[in-house]
Amino acid sequence: MTTRPFNFSAGPAVLPEEVLAQAAAEMLDWQGSGMSVMEMSHRGKEFISIARRAEADLRDILAIPANYKVLFMQGGAIAENAILPLNLSRGGRADYVVTGSWSLKSQKEARKYCDVSVVATNEGDGHTTVPSPSTWALSNQAAYVHVCSNETINGVEMHELPDLKALGSNAPLVIDCSSHIASRPIDWSRVGVAYGGAQKNIGPAGLTLVIIREDLLGHALPVTPTAFDYKVVADNDSMYNTPPTYAMYVAGLVFQWIQRQREGELSGLAAIEARNVAKARLLYECFDTSGFYATKVVPEARSRMNVPFFLPSDSLNDAFLAGAKERGLLQLKGHKSVGGMRASIYNAMPLAGVQALVDYLNDFARRHG
Amino acid sequence: MTTRPFNFSAGPAVLPEEVLAQAAAEMLDWQGSGMSVMEMSHRGKEFISIARRAEADLRDILAIPANYKVLFMQGGAIAENAILPLNLSRGGRADYVVTGSWSLKSQKEARKYCDVSVVATNEGDGHTTVPSPSTWALSNQAAYVHVCSNETINGVEMHELPDLKALGSNAPLVIDCSSHIASRPIDWSRVGVAYGGAQKNIGPAGLTLVIIREDLLGHALPVTPTAFDYKVVADNDSMYNTPPTYAMYVAGLVFQWIQRQREGELSGLAAIEARNVAKARLLYECFDTSGFYATKVVPEARSRMNVPFFLPSDSLNDAFLAGAKERGLLQLKGHKSVGGMRASIYNAMPLAGVQALVDYLNDFARRHG
Numbered sequence: 218m219t220t221r222p223f224n225f226s227a228g229p230a231v232l233p234e235e236v237l238a239q240a241a242a243e244m245l246d247w248q249g250s251g252m253s254v255m256e257m258s259h260r261g262k263e264f265i266s267i268a269r270r271a272e273a274d275l276r277d278i279l280a281i282p283a284n285y286k287v288l289f290m291q292g293g294a295i296a297e298n299a300i301l302p303l304n305l306s307r308g309g310r311a312d313y314v315v316t317g318s319w320s321l322k323s324q325k326e327a328r329k330y331c332d333v334s335v336v337a338t339n340e341g342d343g344h345t346t347v348p349s350p351s352t353w354a355l356s357n358q359a360a361y362v363h364v365c366s367n368e369t370i371n372g373v374e375m376h377e378l379p380d381l382k383a384l385g386s387n388a389p390l391v392i393d394c395s396s397h398i399a400s401r402p403i404d405w406s407r408v409g410v411a412y413g414g415a416q417k418n419i420g421p422a423g424l425t426l427v428i429i430r431e432d433l434l435g436h437a438l439p440v441t442p443t444a445f446d447y448k449v450v451a452d453n454d455s456m457y458n459t460p461p462t463y464a465m466y467v468a469g470l471v472f473q474w475i476q477r478q479r480e481g482e483l484s485g486l487a488a489i490e491a492r493n494v495a496k497a498r499l500l501y502e503c504f505d506t507s508g509f510y511a512t513k514v515v516p517e518a519r520s521r522m523n524v525p526f527f528l529p530s531d532s533l534n535d536a537f538l539a540g541a542k543e544r545g546l547l548q549l550k551g552h553k554s555v556g557g558m559r560a561s562i563y564n565a566m567p568l569a570g571v572q573a574l575v576d577y578l579n580d581f582a583r584r585h586g
Numbered sequence: 587m588t589t590r591p592f593n594f595s596a597g598p599a600v601l602p603e604e605v606l607a608q609a610a611a612e613m614l615d616w617q618g619s620g621m622s623v624m625e626m627s628h629r630g631k632e633f634i635s636i637a638r639r640a641e642a643d644l645r646d647i648l649a650i651p652a653n654y655k656v657l658f659m660q661g662g663a664i665a666e667n668a669i670l671p672l673n674l675s676r677g678g679r680a681d682y683v684v685t686g687s688w689s690l691k692s693q694k695e696a697r698k699y700c701d702v703s704v705v706a707t708n709e710g711d712g713h714t715t716v717p718s719p720s721t722w723a724l725s726n727q728a729a730y731v732h733v734c735s736n737e738t739i740n741g742v743e744m745h746e747l748p749d750l751k752a753l754g755s756n757a758p759l760v761i762d763c764s765s766h767i768a769s770r771p772i773d774w775s776r777v778g779v780a781y782g783g784a785q786k787n788i789g790p791a792g793l794t795l796v797i798i799r800e801d802l803l804g805h806a807l808p809v810t811p812t813a814f815d816y817k818v819v820a821d822n823d824s825m826y827n828t829p830p831t832y833a834m835y836v837a838g839l840v841f842q843w844i845q846r847q848r849e850g851e852l853s854g855l856a857a858i859e860a861r862n863v864a865k866a867r868l869l870y871e872c873f874d875t876s877g878f879y880a881t882k883v884v885p886e887a888r889s890r891m892n893v894p895f896f897l898p899s900d901s902l903n904d905a906f907l908a909g910a911k912e913r914g915l916l917q918l919k920g921h922k923s924v925g926g927m928r929a930s931i932y933n934a935m936p937l938a939g940v941q942a943l944v945d946y947l948n949d950f951a952r953r954h955g
Binding site: 222228231246255294416422442443461 | 600614663829
């Protein structure tokens with residue numbers, strides 16, 4: 218069990234080894250059913266029980282209020298960039314906060330369906346901050362306000378969601394939380410819709426989670442494909458079209474794994490969050506004290522999940538990556554738009570993995586500093 | 587290996603046991619990479635090699651011409667009901683042939699995006715025939731002609747695709763082949779677009795295949811979500827958004843399994859087709875000679891994949907299903923809109939499974955006839 222390398226991919230990304238082992242063990246026969254989960258009718262009692270438990274466990278982990286629907290969809294956050302305004306904009310105005318590559322892409326796609334106001338942007342500082350909500354130029358009549366609460370590429374995280382009501386807006390807040398969902402609690406009193414692709418903290422690529430307050434259902438534009446009409450999906454328990462059943466099953470195993478986690482007195486998501494805080498602290502501290510590595514995101518906006526960093530010279534990058542691979546530290550190359558390196562340290566990355574990375578970082582700095 | 591029950595689900599459906607065994611064996615470590623396929627970046631060399639091989643093998647199996655693109659998408663055939671007219675209709679007219687529940691649903695959704703002509707329908711005979719192409723009232727200026735070449739619910743299959751040119755239409759033929767793709771060859775000289783959900787003959791739910799002639803790319807309506815614009819998907823090798831990587835991997839294993847099949851002198855898809863012909867003959871012959879069971883589809887339109895059948899009285903249905911389950915014959919209940927029973931006998935259903943069903947059918951008829 219300890220010989221697996223540590224995988225720092227930004228997504229699809231590391232999954233808990235226990236989850237993979239259980240999926241492998243159940244592959245040919247799920248719990249005496251004689252079927253693989255892949256082979257089950259989505260309308261049969263076996264799969265319905267898997268889907269219901271996955272939803273119940275997610276609701277438990279994230280404390281999702283009863284007046285929010287959980288939708289299991291397809292297409293990832295990039296498809297949601299269109300599906301969201303199709304469902305929520307009513308062809309009017311929507312406010313977007315730009316904090317990095319993903320929110321930039323979201324607001325661009327939304328322009329196909331509604332008037333978009335970019336009410337704040339950190340483009341001026343190279344996507345390394347979160348603009349203070351008090352500076353956001355919110356519209357009077359926005360159908361919603363969209364933020365990306367963790368920018369996977371830039372490594373910028375909102376550690377507190379804005380209280381739109383306090384800022385004078387009645388619009389629902391929409392968060393693209395793809396790359397930090399289930400890494401920390403969500404304050405639902407501030408959120409109308411949370412969505413995300415599964416392939417970072419939840420499970421296999423091809424599953425999209427949409428968690429939506431019920432009063433926001435039922436306003437899709439006429440051109441919305443029926444399969445992507447949130448109300449239709451909600452009314453059919455995510456089975457209007459055949460859902461990505463195996464991905465839902467693996468996500469369910471991940472939810473059970475989250476519930477089993479313990480960290481001192483803490484359990485479940487609280488244990489996960491404490492571990493994520495400790496992992497991020499260990500890694501950033503290494504960078505801050507090294508005198509060798511650089512990070513660009515301001516400390517208060519640093520992501521706990523995605524950590525871009527830079528060597529003193531790009532000429533060292535290949536040697537760094539080769540040495541990392543030799544030590545079983547995989548997929549550390551940075552996104553092409555940012556350059557340098559990136560360590561994604563999602564829920565399933567153990568502290569031991571971050572420690573192994575830090576040991577290598579220190580060693581590499583000693584040898585090349 | 588022989589103790590697994592036989593699973594007659596209409597989809598998600600039975601997969602080859604060898605494929606499931608390989609997926610289980612590779613779950614924690616794909617070919618020495620130290621990663622599960624679920625954990626791989628879709629842009630890493632490992633997954634790229636999986637995706638390229640899957641496409642190459644599918645091209646080999648189906649003899650897909652070089653001027654057709656293979657797209658790995660999400661949302662299933664139900665999402666394609668919208669995505670197709672968004673990409674192909676140019677807001678003009680499209681011709682639809684109705685042969686059952688799925689094509690009925692397709693033409694209804696298309697009306698959101700274009701003018702739809704139902705150029706032929708078998709509604710009058712309860713979806714039990716394929717209207718002769720010579721009777722289709724094709725439009726002069728249709729952007730495309732859509733058929734469902736195998737109706738999963740009604741059990742109606744087109745055993746020959748129409749030659750639209752010979753019928754005086756210059757429109758490309760679009761086939762929804764979800765439930766018989768890779769069960770027989772496709773005559774590409776007659777087809778512009780073939781699409782289908784993977785969860786019948788190909789792999790896990792959540793993957794959609796679209797095979798499209800290149801000249802049909804690039805005509806998407808402005809409201810098309812970018813993630814579902816065929817040209818964008820094609821230009822980005824199906825990686826504009828994160829594709830359903832694990833489902834693609836399993837599909838790839840299924841393609842390799844098809845290539846390995848032998849039946850006498852035949853190999854690959856030809857072997858698969860010969861076996862499918864034999865399986866369907868065995869099953870229909872049982873019904874035709876039983877004097878007990880009834881089928882409704884006319885012989886020339888009978889599906890090789892999905893076989894609805896009826897007991898003399900619905901009061902026997904529960905006893906039939908219970909007895910079947912005891913013998914390890916699973917998921918035989920018919921679709922609610924058709925009633926009765928349905929045996930789906932996809933590629934991965936061995937002849938032994940159909941023989942076991944026939945033995946049970948004969949036994950049940952003897953005891954209740």
